[in-house]
Amino acid sequence: MESVPAISPMGTLQDVLEALSDPVRLEMVRRLAGAGEAIACADLYEGVSKSTASHHFKVLREAGLTERLHIGGQTYQRLRLDDLEGSFPGVVSSIVAAPREAGR
Amino acid sequence: MESVPAISPMGTLQDVLEALSDPVRLEMVRRLAGAGEAIACADLYEGVSKSTASHHFKVLREAGLTERLHIGGQTYQRLRLDDLEGSFPGVVSSIVAAPREAGR
DNA sequence: CGCCCAGTTCGACGGACATCGAACTTATTT
DNA sequence: AAATAAGTTCGATGTCCGTCGAACTGGGCG
Secondary structure (H helix, E strand, C coil): CCCCCCCCCCCCHHHHHHHHCCHHHHHHHHHHHHHCCCEEHHHCCCCCCHHHHHHHHHHHHHCCCEEEEEECCEEEEEECHHHHHHHCCCHHHHHHHCCCCCCC | CCCCCCCCCCCCHHHHHHHHCCHHHHHHHHHHHHHCCCEEHHHHCCCCCHHHHHHHHHHHHHHCCEEEEEECCEEEEEECHHHHHHHCCCHHHHHHHCCCCCCC
């Protein structure tokens, strides 16, 4: 078990920005931040297949943005906000707080 | 003259993140932020051709990150930090302030 | 005027990546 | 154990995008 690591070392700022540059992943992170706690995989995406979602989870995890948790047979993703703030203060928190459209 | 617009409407947060997800462009923005004022094109990049740099300038401009200035026959790029902070508070300022590697 | 320099535009090329379905794995349930 | 469900992995496919050189443009200058 645990063939897949639940957590990865924090990536570079570049890794984080590349991860967030995809609309699907940005939305995932937004939901995770909005919830403030771990969310079940299925509640994190719409409009893409399961395999695509799994791919995005992997990218987020390897960038250091999220970690995986197994609770009651289900898989949850948790935003590593504390670690992110420690490594890149304000970056993720301001991004998830920002409006989707430019507040003009 | 001015066949190319000097400034574009502020893009979405997605546009900004996509623009910053490229290492060359992130470095450009870093230099602009570090200088605190407009910088001549030639001082903004290394390792890529002139045409590639021009392409990146365009992407940054269209995302709303920069504007063009013409001073004494030379072209300068200026980071639109004020507008960016107004639209997406803290996003760009925290990114340029962040270390390249995760400060772990 | 003719030259050069700075920057943009235009194709073209190649690699990277988002996407999917299918097959596999693991755990839970009956 | 068999079956179902949840996620991951694997290939394949198509598209997007970063890159370049060459050609064009616009200015300054001798």
